[in-house]
Amino acid sequence: MRAPTTGDPVTQHQPRTPDDAHTRQILDLVTRGHAQSRSELASQLGIAASTVGLRVQSLLDSGLLQEDGVGTSRGGRRPRVLRPASDGGSVLTVDLGGRHARIGKHDLSGALLEVRSAEVDLSAGPVPTLAAISTVFDDLTRDDAAPIRAIGVSLPGPVNVETGAVDQPSRMPGWPGFRVGDHLRSRFDVATITVDNDANLAALGEHRAQFGLSKHSITVKAGTAIGSGIIVDGHVHRGASSAAGDITHTRIDGSGDIPCSCGNTGCLETVASGASLVRQMHELGRGDVQVVGDVLALARDADPAATTLVRTAGTHLGQALSGVVNFFNPHAVFLTGSMSASEPFLAAVRSRVYEACHPLATQNLRIEAAMTGADAILHGAARQALEGLELPGPAS
Structure with missing residues (x-):
């Protein structure tokens, strides 16, 4: 996926096609627990049931969603309940501070499963700092059969989200221009890695939890x-x-x-x-x-x-x-x-x-x-990373 263009507040993570838009909306509604069936999705999105069915099937085939039991009938056949896939993979996040880092592991709903802390020194530069974080990432996923789906990174300075690098930070020697996402992508086989400022991610995490x-x-x-x-x-x-x-x-x-x-x-x-x-x-x-x-x-x-x-x-x-x-x-x-x-x-x-x-x-x-x-920053980083996921096209 092409990196988002900076400067547009609403289209920052918006999909590029109507098909992608519907798929992303469906994944968001199901992972946040706002819809559990195809009929609920069709009603909330105002689109045809056949369109919902194709998009849902593509998410099932890709392992992002699963069907889990049956729901309550409203006069017809009992609907199959949709949930984030329990074995669909994980999202890893890190909140980097000057002397410490909080590192999270999330499921595909964005729920925080585990948090670790690590001592870091941002003034030592990006390579040793990210090496320490990568070690914790490895430890968190060592026994996982499912893949890492996405990584979200929070940095304590101005970030160019298009390049994934800090821009004119005041207390981060060696970091300006360093492409954090590209560096982590070379270390982990993960297509989606998002990088943003800590205040933006705290705001995103808190807002999504509230509104x-x-x-x-x-x-x-x-x-x-x-x-x-x-x-x-x-x-x-x-x-x-x-x-x-x-x-x-x-x-x-x-x-x-x-x-x-x-x-x-x-x-x-x-x-x-x-x-x-x-x-x-x-x-x-x-x-x-x-x-x-x-x-x-x-x-x-x-x-x-x-x-x-x-x-x-x-x-x-x-x-x-x-x-x-x-x-x-x-x-x-x-x-x-x-x-x-x-x-x-x-x-x-x-x-x-x-x-x-x-x-x-x-x-x-x-x-x-x-x-x-x-945990606000970790929640925000997970939500942003999930929204950056490459999504499958509609099932044929």
Whole structure:
């Protein structure tokens, strides 16, 4: 399959032909449990039963779906129940961070079956990092008879999804221009390998869990750094140069002249990220604080300095989000990452957004911690990889 063209938010993973479109829609509805029979598929898709039958048969023949028992009759013959094939293969995913990686194994429904953690060092470069990940992939699938169907990779930097390479990352020496998908494809016999930014995949994973293929949302990953992804009608919105949703470098009023990794000063990252909270605690003489988790733990224990910094960070994030909410009018804003577990942080974000936005923009707006938690990125990577699968043509 030709790599998707960057910049189109809705057609990013859309099929190229009507036959492919119907097959992909059928696979999506069955794997997400929204349809279990040919008649339900025909009703939901508004296409002829004969067309559904041909597409379903091609998915059965390819081993992506299976028939499992019979359903409830509605006056005629009892329908055969369709499910993702239990032995149809697996999808592997990886959420790469600066010092660690979370690696997942999924079935063809996208359900997460197993998670492993591995120590990595992105600064060592892509080849040794991906070698460590490949070792875990091998271990996860060592006893599998069925093939690896797809691999989804999350990287902590801007990604050109057409090439599968990071583009102008701030803290990934040796990675710019390195084609991660091509490298893994040479190691594993897998046609479908997708690569994307971690914030986009967190947004996709959370949105699909909450809304499926409808509605609009923003997901903010607030941890050591800050990133966000935008979802339109269930698909990642990337913008003209794949920079949509990057609120990290929004200039914040009253932030001072703290230099940012982008070369400007006063960006959101310099006052609201976990790294900035650690820096500010050091400036207050709290040398015992080493990581953002230490700041959050102090805030939970009602430490005045830590609590004030956490709430202020939430207010700054809410300020940056308010303009986006007014302009985009999403159904929900989801927060993930370590800071999303802090109630003072979450309350401050809500307060600032509701205060600064037009009432119509917040009338039905949900602002809450992500339900998928630490697994949001893995779920998003699996969903994107599944949507990139090469699908069979209609059965003859």
